[in-house]
Amino acid sequence: MNINVEKVKNVPGKVIKAEATSEPNSYSVGAEMISAVSPISFSGTVENSGHGLVIDGEISTIVEMPCSRCAEKLQYPVQVPFHEVYMHRRETATNEEEVYFYEGDKIDILPQVLQAFLLELPMKVLCREECKGLCPACGTNLNIKECRCERELIDPRLAALKNLLNDRTEGGVTSGSTNKKNL
């Protein structure tokens, strides 16, 4: 995911427009995986600040992730701002600066782009708000079909949510009573 900086790297104060893309792929980022199902794209500018090259713009792609309830794959679009400073190998950064180094005329921004996506992606995603998840007893995807397991085996979190909803529909009319309704 290279950006050509030949025209800007030796001209302090200069700003150029820049675009870069990377093919859809599964990328490993440390211990994590990012599965991009559409091209990763960057659009923005490169500015020679006189002390490094500032790459600034926006990055986007569509990431495929498993639903955290039913494990069904879903597509999650991400679009985030991108801002990093790159310095040539010959230059030295002060201790406070967080910079990356490059050589030659091209900067491969892909590692930092993937990091930026990783920070943005939620730990948990749902294929839909009302995803019923998998039956904890038999593993049936309850969005697709019902299973014959005992009702008590339903995810306790869902049961808790149900109680909460019942409480809420009663809330306001009762006089501060927190008693559970007898079902």
Ligand SMILES: [Zn+2]
């Ligand atoms: Zn789901």
Ligand SMILES: [Zn+2]
């Ligand atoms: Zn079941």
